[in-house]
Amino acid sequence: MDATRVSVVGATGYTGAELLRLIAGHPRLELAAIVGHSTIGQPVAEALPSVTGTLSARIEAFDASAVASRSDAVFCALPHGASAAVVRELRALGTVVLDLSADFRLADPEVHREWYGDHAAPELVSQAVYGLVELHREALRTADLIAVPGCFPTASILALAPLVREGLVAIDSIVIDAKTGVSGAGRAPKLEAHLPEIGEGIRAYKVAGLHRHTPEIEQELGRLAGQSVRVTFTPHLIPITRGVLATAYAVATPSSLGAERCAEAARALYDGSPAVSVLPVGTDPDTLWVRGANRALLSYAVDARTGRVVAQCAIDNLVKGAAGQAVQCLNVRFGFDEAEGLRAPAVWP
Amino acid sequence: MDATRVSVVGATGYTGAELLRLIAGHPRLELAAIVGHSTIGQPVAEALPSVTGTLSARIEAFDASAVASRSDAVFCALPHGASAAVVRELRALGTVVLDLSADFRLADPEVHREWYGDHAAPELVSQAVYGLVELHREALRTADLIAVPGCFPTASILALAPLVREGLVAIDSIVIDAKTGVSGAGRAPKLEAHLPEIGEGIRAYKVAGLHRHTPEIEQELGRLAGQSVRVTFTPHLIPITRGVLATAYAVATPSSLGAERCAEAARALYDGSPAVSVLPVGTDPDTLWVRGANRALLSYAVDARTGRVVAQCAIDNLVKGAAGQAVQCLNVRFGFDEAEGLRAPAVWP
């Protein structure tokens, strides 16, 4: 059987590098074009030293026709806003696109405008399927434009979806306290990621509803709840490279709800989902346990003294939170086993 | 004027080491006995390499009379449960005791029993004053037994006290998501603090109301609220050595509450408190900004979309969360300037 040919646009950032790693280990995929911007013409290993000895290709400039003609699918790992125009060109040529930016994640144009401003390719929004396989598996089988979710929404939605779906929590009581490693901030040097200023500290940022991942979470939980959902979402920067832990709090309904019941709801929803593991009640997930792996670890507890559920989800922000999730979507879209190329245990310790 | 003579019991743990550092830099204190357990007879620098070249004394075994006769005050930095008996001996000899364990923090014997079991010196509990200077300054001036708060309660209470005191949040809506560096877990090697298993991960522990610091927080907020308070408290372990960040969430009352109003409440409560700084609205505190310093940084935000206040407090768990707080209590008790020996900026970066 012929391999499926895939290209990566925006290959020299962290998500791009992770896509190259996962494609290299995927038995059904063949890497076609590696597209960059400031490193055009360089051997990939110069821009991404981690592929030294494994990849001899050079980085290409973006040329939609050249890329489309050699690719069955293209992963776009470009910044928010820059992606839409590239996606439009590729879609016009019929290529399946897995877009890792936020450009096509929000189905409601008004919500998109509110958080991101004007859209560069509004006519494509309705085509896009939100690439959280665990919730949109069927729609993804035929999707030609897949909006791969962000890392925070992936962790937050996976943790809360079973509770919201079964009405186990009060919809207006959701607080999500998220912690992320620094790679989520991208590869461009900045003071917030300068080791002396972050290496031994902890801090929140975009506090109290300012983070753009908030509406994605609300959209997906709202779909499950059948009503509008508003959450308080606060991210924190932690001095590690990879990993997102979402700790979500909500009022239990009924107040007698137990942790096992929450875990059951999760097991029911994620039955048949190879990328999700619901931990035994009493075991709390560690982001290190999923480093490098396309896996979400979920755990549920109930604070009986206060009647609140605490739902946790740990992922690797670059894998289940980005590149691995994109490959998982591609697997579904192209009819492969959903876990193809994504079965590796974590790189631990 | 004669120096005040102080001793440290339990000097070779992390809190003990920090006490020795702060005492060395305090112009009104003179170090008397340095008491240890497994390192008796060793030069201090063998047990605590950080004092090499600065301290030539040897570690002594605990002998209440010997310690009391040479000390105006004693810092007890022993584990919970082990402290009470030592405190009883010292108090019987009339020495002022600053106890850094949890043994005397809970005023209600029933609550203590529920969380810690039987008390080893129950007759002393009513003598003890809770050593959060910002809330108990007057009582501390004459206290002979001071129960120095834990690191999580210090950060949590300081963040929430202004809101609770002025009725700015719904009392039953408080969720505290705390993050701590690893030094809080003490000096005994354990898998949870083994660098390969923690160095690149994030995880919660004692989730959903299991952490023993919870009742301290509830006691102090309850005093301010004039009613019983229950909070959902969840700590997380972060791979840095020092620092606690408490991110507290609560429903704003009224829902139109603004962040400036919260900050004002904090400035009002902490006016004249040298160890607390309320940051400008929009600036989020980083634990690195207080490393090594006896300072709490507070910040307030309001999520207008959901009507929730987000209150943050960053401290160094070993300083404002332990040793520095103890010295601050001693300053108040002995009539020194409250900031004496505690004015240093943070060790940054």
Added chain:
Amino acid sequence: MDATRVSVVGATGYTGAELLRLIAGHPRLELAAIVGHSTIGQPVAEALPSVTGTLSARIEAFDASAVASRSDAVFCALPHGASAAVVRELRALGTVVLDLSADFRLADPEVHREWYGDHAAPELVSQAVYGLVELHREALRTADLIAVPGCFPTASILALAPLVREGLVAIDSIVIDAKTGVSGAGRAPKLEAHLPEIGEGIRAYKVAGLHRHTPEIEQELGRLAGQSVRVTFTPHLIPITRGVLATAYAVATPSSLGAERCAEAARALYDGSPAVSVLPVGTDPDTLWVRGANRALLSYAVDARTGRVVAQCAIDNLVKGAAGQAVQCLNVRFGFDEAEGLRAPAVWP
């Protein structure tokens, strides 16, 4: 074609975990027994949370017959000293053994005794082939007992072998300054790996010829030099989890030697070696560039002012320095492509 059946003895340490990860990703291998000691009967994921969702087997006690009958080859990842007896049992049953301990690395019994004491299976020493594929590829094709090198020797020997082989450095002038992540110290908690004491420090240990990896380095360089070699080897502990960087210094012969000539010598020796990359002169390797990968990055520089070569080698201590190297040996022994299952780029960042 049937898969080759392999088992792992000592599976719950860091090297064991890495072996399980690499076996899972190897298309020619099938995992048979997973043998542990203190976790017998547990599901593997309880002892090694990183395999959650990927491995449902349970940990077995060691039973030589049971293991041998189900295995074509066995990886022994036991501590030094404990391995020899297990190896003897397995070899008596005819199983190919890849031993990751030091027990069979030293060919000279006197040298072994000097550094490790009496040998528990001396009769097997002469059977063992030193598992540094790049130097012993031919002998490994038929080896039934393979002594997989340690992490420091791997990095040190790979860096220096080309220079020693071609007589480019003075044999008596070699100094090796090595830096290692903490995972090399194993999984048992100890103060040296307790995050608060190591997380923000740098220190040497076993300074000035005390480290047991020294004679391995001398043995292999001596073989190439055709004469006895003595090196000054000093390891340093660095607060990261994975990675070894060896920085080796030696007097250039002739003194006019250039870096390009050194790099050429390395390219010549490692021609056809898929696990070694010689970097362009001027590029210094970073251990992060090989994390998770079975790859050694080499670089050469010459200090023209002093006439010294500086040879560097970066590896992941758990992969090319342990588990990956063992799989590479197995590939050679069983006639697979040497890079089978080992082609993944690094997990970066």
Added chain:
Amino acid sequence: MDATRVSVVGATGYTGAELLRLIAGHPRLELAAIVGHSTIGQPVAEALPSVTGTLSARIEAFDASAVASRSDAVFCALPHGASAAVVRELRALGTVVLDLSADFRLADPEVHREWYGDHAAPELVSQAVYGLVELHREALRTADLIAVPGCFPTASILALAPLVREGLVAIDSIVIDAKTGVSGAGRAPKLEAHLPEIGEGIRAYKVAGLHRHTPEIEQELGRLAGQSVRVTFTPHLIPITRGVLATAYAVATPSSLGAERCAEAARALYDGSPAVSVLPVGTDPDTLWVRGANRALLSYAVDARTGRVVAQCAIDNLVKGAAGQAVQCLNVRFGFDEAEGLRAPAVWP
């Protein structure tokens, strides 16, 4: 007695911040002007969040007369090259200057030109005294221009000086392998200090004689040896914020030299030096043991198998390697106790 008035030019970098911290804790100093560049007019705490609550002054633009008129001494913490012109202005006004740049460290103009290019104030070079108190204490008592050494030279020279001075090592055999935390690279964001690219890696840089700190080391060792000295110096970047460890190797003369003899030589040279501690033979220094402290920890070992001395020195690069050293120089220059304001134990853990 009146306080000595000091100002800091270049206050918002890491060395500047550390100077402010040390000045705040120094009983004989009074802070006058705080001079910056891109943050003029801001409250200091905006540029340096670590001084929040301790310093209310604002950052000033540099005005030589304004600074000189209010200062008995000025610390210049400017980049190499930028410092000379500022120093010239201040010296012309008679102010004592402690310059933390490299501009006045090299006494030989030819050597300076070779490593740094043309000098901006060559007429002042002969006035400057090299500010390593342990070697130049007498000259510093009357110095009006003090060239405070860099962090690598401080550690390297302190470790090797006793050996070179007493002829215990072969002068042409010195190799220095240095490791540094990232704060030494300054506060400007750059890829080499971007946490995801450095946080979990180890790498060398400016390998084989390229680092500009090399000639300082050679100058000072040459003075002690009475002959020209050339060393092989290689720095490595380690993912911690503070700390330099220099591991120096040299051939012992005579070859029977023991470690105790080396330690004696160090104790003899540093007798009466409060900032240096020679550790017992067998104890290796850790940079964490001096974090925040103006202290150098020395240790000596001899590899009897190869006849090489291994000399180690651990310092905090921002304290004994920069700001603390500058204050120590000032103490000597102004007749204070050499350890005044510098007696604090390390901030450990």
